[in-house]
Amino acid sequence: MEKVFHYIEENKDAFLKEWFEVLRIPSVSAVKEHKSDMIKTGEWARDFLQEKLGMSARLIPTAGNPLVYGESPKIPGAPTVLLYGHYDVQPEDPISEWRTPPFEPTILDGKVYCRGANDDKGQWCAQLCGMQTYLNAIGSFPLQVKVLLEGEEEVGSGSLSSFLDSNENCELLACDALLVSDTSAAGPSLPAITYGLRGVMSFELKLHGPNRDLHSGVYGGSVYNPAIALSKIIAAMIDENGKIQIPGFYDDVEPLSELERKAFAANPFDPEKNKEQIGIDAEFGEPEFTTLERRGGRPSFDVNGLTSGYQGEGGKTIIPAWASAKFTFRTVPNMEPLKIKAQAEAYIKSLIPPGITMELTYSQGSGGMVAPLDGKFIQAASAVLEQVYGVKPLYVRDGGSIPIVAKLRDRLNAEATLVGFGLDDDGIHSPNEKFNLDSFFNAVKTSALLWDAFANAK
């Protein structure tokens, strides 16, 4: 550990130089004009894997942006770890709100401001620097390390998802631990391991009534109003406690274990402060669960948008011809998206009133994931984080979804270990994105210590 920390101290400037190099390439996946920047960024990462880490590395072409893949030699009797990250970034809009140039890394007050500083270049660059540290300060890897960086995470991970549909490709990526470097710490001095994510299923329900908007005076009371029909269906989706009313919906939901409930309870989350931050005077949800359990450990139903009839100034006395709602379910592991979809569709059908027809579109679905809290790689990572930060990490089941992580985990059948160093105020996806220098170097240190810990994990 001494040698490792000493090496990092000596090479701080070199690490920053490397990180800043890749930050300067504007690899915005959402904007076609940046296509050549995507290649340039992929090549930069490939070269790093080859030159600095001695890996056999290459770009793997896809229908979209290439994947970067590299691996160190297999070590007999030792596990294999796959590091996942993404080299694409969010657009820099709105540019006018940036206080520093969005693609020129600028250090202010111990923080590096740049698009991608955290999400996700800062996170995986720190991991690569940690690997470099290990190789230079200790020696060759005690286990096989694979690195997979994709260039489409901000636009849905389409190419990587297709790539994973091939068994051959999954053999290439085969690993025991899936190390994901794209989440957050619990605070500047409080590390976290995200051991669970919810799944997400997105729908749009459109109800059709009359063939045109009708005069609500002439027809009111004699024709079913599609906006009322839609409201009745949405209203029937949850009870007054937020419990979803679709028959069979909870069939496969596993109860939270004692260990998990303890992990939720260990989070220094303050419900009063939370209410104040989001501006509500009362919380809501299943009374037998805490706020964090509701968010991270239980499924939920939300309407994301409603559209019907006249939406301008003043009024228009019509019965609208149609009404639509976008809605999502967040699911927890073990729930099968296709089963939930069939249950939801049947339930909605049963609620359609006379004179109304339905059109239900299912546009996206991915399951949730949860790693065993006592999994050996999670426990190994936990011990390293405690060494680096001086405190035990929080174990977090997060309410959000990273669909590609669930798919990687499922297809590779590996223990997902999500060790992130971001902070809530890093402004990912916003102007003035930043990554604290402390976050970056804590990540480098963690990474440098992780390989021995993983190799010896039991």
Place this chain on the structure above:
Amino acid sequence: MEKVFHYIEENKDAFLKEWFEVLRIPSVSAVKEHKSDMIKTGEWARDFLQEKLGMSARLIPTAGNPLVYGESPKIPGAPTVLLYGHYDVQPEDPISEWRTPPFEPTILDGKVYCRGANDDKGQWCAQLCGMQTYLNAIGSFPLQVKVLLEGEEEVGSGSLSSFLDSNENCELLACDALLVSDTSAAGPSLPAITYGLRGVMSFELKLHGPNRDLHSGVYGGSVYNPAIALSKIIAAMIDENGKIQIPGFYDDVEPLSELERKAFAANPFDPEKNKEQIGIDAEFGEPEFTTLERRGGRPSFDVNGLTSGYQGEGGKTIIPAWASAKFTFRTVPNMEPLKIKAQAEAYIKSLIPPGITMELTYSQGSGGMVAPLDGKFIQAASAVLEQVYGVKPLYVRDGGSIPIVAKLRDRLNAEATLVGFGLDDDGIHSPNEKFNLDSFFNAVKTSALLWDAFANAK
């Protein structure tokens, strides 16, 4: 009757000439540039009242467009009739869809095409020509005739409504019968008297949840979603039969009389054809009432528009910060708008869930009206229509609302007699508005016979 019909036959061209003169003035109340056309139209009507009908007539200035008012002398022992109409018209947009110039009356196949041909210049011009016929073919009016034409009906009747707030003005307009010439016949050979209109009350309900759109993954299941709260409230407004669930809502609703139910049943309305026309496969509403009774004789609740969250292509995984609905009640006579408003507000308040606040805006309200079916003026007009058409008129309670008619009726305490000659296919408010020549001359004949009938009404 012979003399009357003969006079009309002899003067057809003269009547058309007069009607076409006023049609050519583009009196679009919604468009400021037409301000001078409004005055010109008002002056045209005033001059007609003075010169052709020998009335004492004038323009009454208002904050908006002037009222046209004229009256014949009071006849001791005889009733007074007030004819109401409006001289403003709808905009001619979209001009490209007109097959003839919108402000040049053009006769095609027995129909006069022009903006305002029916609504409402054709209807009141025919009445004035009928009066002219009476004066020339029979003699002076056997009762006092008052004429009131407003220039803002298409933009909400604001000035006339304010005018009616003064008792002095109401004394000026005092009458026994309020004759309204702004509705429809039941068909080309089937006259109708509209003896009832519903009231209308318009609201907007906006529900506020968190102070910004929240990530539905991070927060879903722990925060009440305003779009779901809104749906729950709308869903609770009617039961599966369309019965409104607000406590006390039906307290003042009068049951339909036998006479009224007979009048509804006499309408040759075809539910199957109606369903086909509006494109629905099943009707809806209170099972103990017929379709026409639900529309014209019962209150109703309709959502006119819904807005919340993300409404674009694809999805956005948010809990929206707010959700809003525009909605209307149609009321029947005897229901008190302010009482209904208080009941609705209290009911909605009782349904607000934790973490949600409400903002309810009441933007417009007018009561419904119903005239006694056996009222003496209605019966007199009915007899005249039978003379002209050869069949008894239908008695119609219409589901729509003409707020100013209800106010005129209430403030003047007169028997409202709505005798209209429009047809459903006249395209009022649309391009290619027309009025059949037959409709126009049936209206002239009816008007010419009406004054004796009203004078002798018992």
